[in-house]
Amino acid sequence: MTTTPEAAPAATPERRLHPLSWLFVLIKQLKQFIVPLIALFFFGRGDRNELWPLIGVGVLALASVWQYFTYRYRIENDRLIVRSGLLHRSLRQIPFARIHNVAVHQSLLHRMFGVAEVKLESAGGEKPEAEMRVLKLDDALALEALLRRRATSGADAAATGAAEGDGELLLQLPPAEVLRLGLISNRGLIVLGGGAAAVSQFSPRAIPNLIEPIAKFLFGYAGSHHFGPMQYAIAGLGLLAGFVILLRLFSMVLALLQYFGFALRRQDRRLTVERGLLSRLRSSVPTRRIQAWTLSEGVIHRLLKRRSLRIDTAVAGKQDDPRGLSELAPVATPQVCDALLQRLLPRAQWPLAQWNPLHANAWWRLWLPGIVFALILSAGLGWKFGAWGALGLLWLPWAAFAARQHARRAGYAIDERLVAVREGWWSRHWRFAELDKLQALKLTRSPLDRRFGMATLHLDTAGAGALAPPLRVRYLPDAEAEALYRRLAREIARRPLRW
The missing domain is CATH 1.20.5 (Single alpha-helices involved in coiled-coils or other helix-helix interfaces)
Structure with missing residues (x-):
């Protein structure tokens, strides 16, 4: 929120950002122009009109320096106060209790200068409460620890202060597991897509011009050796296999860059994840802000006997932001995932024993x-x-x-603490939430559902990610769906909402 300067608490020493913060702000602003500028530098024809974009670069540089000199923050007993602007002034008072996620990010350039970027997020709004680019690394980690302590009240605060340190290590991924993650995922498509987009910035015809001579060479080679249908089929399968292998290699490299050194820790009632090879990311969230859980496994997961565990949290901004905390176990054995859930949901009994099937049809x-x-x-x-x-x-x-x-595999389960849904056959997932976190219920029947005597129950929680599977129980018998709807409605009515 924005208030007037007169509403500010008693003055305490204000702090500035790191003296090089203007450089990192400038680099972030220039990212969208970097490819055109490189093209201008290497392929420009010497026309003076091509130098006009450099004026925009100069303006951005002045704005970045201006932001450094006008940005201040100070820490009060129960809040963080951020002041910025000179002509258009802004004063933000952010209560510690409102801050639900603290993300500390270090790119390779940040690590070279010993600085970090800090982003504070809350459960409301679309933007972070504050973004500090950049702080000295020690100051950033000290601010994170302070906010973690101050956001905890009463006796919990004393326990948090007594438990200073890295906290309890819940999961750590060795390099072999990170490579398995790359083998499982399809992140290689991201590398190819990003490379194609970058090349297209220089010339829209660059990719067709690259593919055309390769295709001519391959078909010319096949024609000169008089390939028959079987030889063409074998060559096609060989090319497809090579492409798949190349994608998996790219995927494993990207997984190493993003998840090397992955460590999940718990300190009091807060979870913290740290990961990254060149660019390090440290993100934390209170366990009470976890709204729903997703266990998933694809075909390659099952071949390698692995699963993935993700969470939805009631935090502002995009749920699928790579800087947010959404993956508790990017890859782990089923036993490790179950043990992790038993540690984090001690009042619930996971895995649930009794699963109810769908409608017979x-x-x-x-x-x-x-x-x-x-x-x-x-x-x-x-x-x-x-x-x-x-x-x-x-x-x-x-x-x-x-x-x-x-x-045959789909179904749902419910006990005193959890409601869970499982779906999928080729690619499977288990989606579940605590009953305290349910916010809304919806019972739907399409004309075809009514013809078969079925209904679908939709369960809503806060913070559902755009890519997360929906929390719903599909194709139940009408009477069973009605009974489940009434039971959950009573549970929601008698329990206090915790989000």
């Missing part, structure tokens, strides 16, 4: 999208190839098999 509803897809595919192939289009109907038995497997 739920697989029909799950099969319906496959039927529609097969009909559209057959129609398109039939329009192009005539009677051969009927081959598209071969998708139907596979879709039916997948729907049956999904319906």
